[in-house]
Amino acid sequence: MNFLKNYIRTNFSNFTFFYSILKARIFIVIVLSILTGILDSIGLTMFLPLLQLADGGNQIDLGNLSFITDFLTYCNIKLTISKALVFLLLVFLVKGFVVYKTNVYKLLSQHLLAEKIRLKIVEQFSTFQYKQFVKTDIGKIQNIFLSEIARLTATFSNYISMIQGIIMITIYLIFSFMVDWQFALLVCLGGVFSDFVFKRINKLTKEKSKDISSINNRFANALIQYVNNFKYLKATGKIQDYKERVKNAIADMHQVNIAMGVLNAKVSSFREPLLIGIVVCVILLQIRLFSASISDILISLLFFYRALTSIVTVQNNYNNAIANQGAIDNIQSFFKELDSASEAISNNLFHGFNTAIQLKNIFFNYDDVNVLQNVTIEIPKNQSIALVGESGSGKTTLVNILTQLLPCEQGEFTIDGVDIRDYNAFTYQKYIGYISQESTIFNDTIYNNVTFWAPKTPENIKNFKDALKRAAIFDFVWSLKKKEETLLGNNGINLSGGQRQRISIARELFKDVQILIFDEATSALDSETEQEIQKSIDELKGQLTLVSIAHRLATIKNADVIYVLDKGQVVEYGSFDDLAKSSVRFKKMVELQEI
Known part of the structure; x- marks a missing residue:
């Protein structure tokens, strides 16, 4: 047979x-x-x-x-x-x-x-x-x-x-x-x-x-x-x-x-x-x-x-x-x-977390290259943490693991003490807002870009306008002839770099998320706009769990905990003021940026 x-x-x-x-x-x-x-x-x-x-x-x-x-x-x-x-x-x-x-x-x-x-x-x-x-x-x-x-x-x-x-x-x-x-x-x-x-x-x-x-x-x-x-x-x-x-x-x-x-x-x-x-x-x-x-x-x-x-x-x-x-x-x-290369998807739905996210003794390799080595960080609920370090230090890879884009190859990744692999990845990722260095813009209207094609109910329209205001782009949108129905073109070609970034931020603020990740989110903005958005981000402290990757240290001065990475390892961590006093490495970074 x-x-x-x-x-x-x-x-x-x-x-x-x-x-x-x-x-x-x-x-x-x-x-x-x-x-x-x-x-x-x-x-x-x-x-x-x-x-x-x-x-x-x-x-x-x-x-x-x-x-x-x-x-x-x-x-x-x-x-x-x-x-x-x-x-x-x-x-x-x-x-x-x-x-x-x-x-x-x-x-x-x-x-x-x-x-x-x-x-x-x-x-x-x-x-x-x-x-x-x-x-x-x-x-x-x-x-x-x-x-x-x-x-x-x-x-x-x-x-x-x-x-x-x-x-x-x-x-x-x-x-x-x-x-x-x-x-x-x-x-x-x-x-x-x-x-x-x-x-x-x-x-x-x-x-x-x-x-x-x-x-x-x-x-x-x-x-x-x-x-x-x-x-x-x-x-x-x-x-x-x-x-x-x-x-x-x-x-x-x-x-x-x-x-x-x-x-x-x-x-x-x-x-x-x-x-x-x-x-x-x-x-x-x-x-x-x-x-x-x-x-x-x-x-x-x-x-x-x-x-x-x-x-x-x-x-x-x-x-x-x-x-x-x-x-x-x-x-x-x-x-x-x-x-x-299909991901194993659990049937156990994620409904949010109550205490903390922990990554303990995390290792990760890209084609036999050690990217992360024995990394341990803790992210308490509704606190803000920041990841700093030179390019190639492992910051983005760590965030990719946090968002479950990459698997935790070795070590422990738990939420409220439960292994992340026990949860359905899709339902976990719905609680994450992600604002990257490269803004994502769909070839559609401003409203659909921000709301992700949500129906135009009174509640959604109100949340849409609030998100625009918190992202400091409401006045620009309402100055346009078609307002929220303005088409943005291929990859937002009709917008400036800063405007594209603010539309991306507004999209994440519109969502009902628990974790908000900023991967160099304000890097494409001018100083004035950066300060406006940073003010909006700071206002989210205590309401959401904030994770930031930053080269500009001024944007993370108010973070609860800053983790300094070097060659895939966490070498130091603490508040901005504590690190500026006790860490030679961090103090040098502050001096170079004249903060």
Whole structure:
């Protein structure tokens, strides 16, 4: 049983992948395809009695296919030319209805596949470990969401069409063998020969498919950087140099797509002439060597013409499917990456804390580099602490652990004495407000940026205005023509650096949080605005638990406890005044900043 499962998984990996998402829908399409093939073959078979009746024959002989005329006799229908034509028309009308239903069902399944894949990625992406995310190519992620899923649905369409074609070919061959087995056998041998001829092209197509995914990833990455870093590239005169990098990525992408198109053109152009040549040779053999009946050959040929058309279609669908095979490989690889780096989410909901957060003997490494070593800090509820130290001292990593962006690899992280891992991370993070050095602005209105798309209830509007005032940006917003409905543009391009930062601060002040983290939050502001916001922050003392990373020591003078970090270790801690008196290191930092 395990051998059979492994064989199917290895040789029918695409089928198992599609089945894992669409389940029984694939089999419904297959059943409808079988029905289509049978109806089409019955319709084609009706040409044989038409030929016999047209020749003036009174006896209709369908040989192994006489079950069709037996059925009509059972229904008390005596075949005449007119009745045979009516029956032929009815069969093809029913077939047309089945084909319509099949194509609609296939289309719905195709869109359902894309929807489920996107939803699955979005769902798993929410539990993707931050540590792994920072190592992942952003261009790859965007390419998968857009281009690769489009290629995947094209692959599904070609793959299902290929299965439908194979079913049709099988049914046509069965009917053809029932009419004239010698003719059918010779044509089948010719078909095997044609497959051998195109084997090399199929192999090249598969290799090019992998190249397409890789090159599309590189192009998406180059394009994202071109847009996101536009200001820097423009200001430093590097935009022309980087433009060439993007142009080269575009050229590579088009080159590999052209190569793939040429391979497909070879298959679609030469397969049919080759197959027709094989049929011509077989007909000559049948007539001259086996003295076959021309009427049997004509009906059998009609079946084979249908089969050959289906073979060409199957071959084209197969080449198109393997041309996009790289998309399936890319998406499956990303799913494996998401699975392997998925966070374990507890069912125990976090409802806030009462006494203190403790990080005890914390160690953390980045690729064998010691970032934090034996760090211990305590954050009592509604007190303010600050983290200071040179760049690379571990301040941001410590905050990333505090926000559960990074796991606590070694040591203890407890809240009110309970291990942080016992809580659902999402519910814990909802109690955290985070204001970083790089302000986050969404391409939407001011109101939606601050409230995170909260409905415009009287209470939300009041809280929105209060948040703007506490972030010292209310007067600016209300001076705008559209006020809170003003669109901020891509990454807040319509705002100054200080205004972007204040919008970010207002967003966190709007939330109902217990812990508010400032990661160099006022670094982009002028001195006057910084003092206004710092005053608002100081007013939060005693109401919220405040954690600040700061280079400007003036912004943390009122912190309850300041932790000084150096090379991943806490070397000193205490109040501002105590450290300024007792610590040579801290005193030097104060003197350098002339506080």
